[in-house]
Amino acid sequence: MTGDPSEAFARLGDATRMEILDALAAVDEGCVRRVTRGFTDLFEATDAETTAGFSYHLRQLRDEYVEEVEDGYRLTYAGLAVVRETAAGTFTERFDHDPISVPDPCPFCEGALVATGEDNVLTVACDDCDRDVLALPFPPGGHATHDDEALLDAFDRHHRHRVQVFREGSCPECGGATDRAVEMSDERPRATFECTACGDGLRCPVALTVLEHPAVVSLYHEHGEDVRDHPVWNVGPEWTETVLSEEPVCVRVGVRVGEDHLAVLVGEDCSVVHTERTTVDPQESEAADPTAA
């Protein structure tokens, strides 16, 4: 069944209908879940003055948002999605943020980074070289529930996770199949993802797509470090990207921790095609590192 979006939204345009949807959801063990309620119980949970008026509004919500079941009414998938998205402020909240100082240095000049928010988009930029390092949306629920200190961490986690889900071929927003590619842009390789269902997408350095690869996680872990401490706006100077081939694209992402160097080869569809660990002789100079970019 596919409905008309403008009609579907029009049916939500009433306060009593929104009350009905809210009354059919309850927080259970920390999760918002559907609850089934009988007609009278549901009527009493709203401000509707007459059962006739209430019935009319309930009819408008069926069968798109509310369905009738044996012992009453309950939300459909779409009804639950409306309750969650409205609670998270997706359609109604707009957050702007005064500059927050970012504890990590600028990846270009090692200057001071600041994060500012405008219309739910957070931009991390350098005060010294004036460059924008990244600008990405962050849902209103994230802005509303994290204080300044926790916001940057949450923003970092959110986008690392998005990159990984995209890289594995599905959309973090809607679950749709995702087109993945490594493309050359201004002579630099960029990983690009685009959802074939909702159109959500992302472009980022290739290195960000391998942060959660087991070989990378274990390299840091063996050295008593955690790769998650390296935020997406500056993963650290130990990372390099080298284009081995443009047709088809193949990029070697290199990362060195202590005396260990890891090369991760990424193919044109963003898949990791090979990994190789080597130990760098500490007596030798950096230039002698066989896999350094």
Ligand SMILES: [Zn+2]
């Ligand atoms: Zn800078």
Ligand SMILES: [Zn+2]
């Ligand atoms: Zn999608």
